Amino acid sequence: MIDDDSTGAQGFPTSYMREAYLRRFPLAAAQRLETVFTLRSANQQINNILNEWLEGTAGSPSRFQTLALLWAAGDRFVPHQEIIAALQVKRATVSALMFSLEQEGLVQSIGDEKDRRRLLATLTEKGKNIITSALELNALRLEKVFVDLSPDELLLLQSLLRRMRDGFVKVADEKNKA
Numbered sequence: 139m140i141d142d143d144s145t146g147a148q149g150f151p152t153s154y155m156r157e158a159y160l161r162r163f164p165l166a167a168a169q170r171l172e173t174v175f176t177l178r179s180a181n182q183q184i185n186n187i188l189n190e191w192l193e194g195t196a197g198s199p200s201r202f203q204t205l206a207l208l209w210a211a212g213d214r215f216v217p218h219q220e221i222i223a224a225l226q227v228k229r230a231t232v233s234a235l236m237f238s239l240e241q242e243g244l245v246q247s248i249g250d251e252k253d254r255r256r257l258l259a260t261l262t263e264k265g266k267n268i269i270t271s272a273l274e275l276n277a278l279r280l281e282k283v284f285v286d287l288s289p290d291e292l293l294l295l296q297s298l299l300r301r302m303r304d305g306f307v308k309v310a311d312e313k314n315k316a
Contacts, residue, residue, distance in 0.1 A: 152173055177302070191279060195272035200225060202276075204235060204271035208245060208261045215248070215258035244268055 151159065151172060159168045188199045196202035196258035207224050208216055222232045236259060239245040250256035261269065284292060 139208055163170065191276055192272060194265045196198050200227070200231075200235060202269075202272055204232075204239065205244065205261065205265055206273065208259060208275070209266065211260070213260070217245070217250070218257045218259060221259065221304065239265070 156168060159171060163171075178246065185199065188202075189205050191200055192202050203225055204221055209219060218229075218232055218236060221236070225232065236245060236247055236257075240247060242264075243262055245259050247257045247259045247263055250258050261264055287295070
């Protein structure tokens with residue numbers, strides 16, 4: 139493809155796969171495929187590193203996101219449905235996650251007085267301490283990770299990633315409707 143310097147470290151697609159793909163498809167199709175492989179590889183590396191970073195504090199990226207969401211809400215109780223929407227996962231995933239966080243004494247969930255079917259969550263003091271520690275520690279790490287990207291480049295990257303995500307969702311939805 140275009141950036142041979144980055145593909146060597148990437149490992150997949152291999153150079154012979156790239157060449158074979160280019161014999162069969164136009165350059166633009168090969169670039170799209172390599173973009174997906176590059177994104178997948180980056181995602182896997184980032185997940186591995188985040189899991190390692192969070193091991194001593196929040197425990198995992200989804201636990202970190204949940205604790206951070208509750209931290210940002212302050213003293214407001216957050217509906218489990220809001221956590222589901224923020225994490226973009228299924229209800230059962232958040233139920234299991236919240237159960238685990240409750241068992242560890244990091245969060246507390248209560249029934250909504252107006253609608254007992256709805257659960258509301260908040261951080262415990264222990265949860266506040268854990269997420270505060272994780273936020274501070276990882277803010278420094280992320281500063282080092284993104285040192286070479288300007289604020290405008292970070293915004294552009296976020297925008298491009300959202301557009302890719304939305305494109306995948308759109309195609310998946312079209313398939314599901316067919």
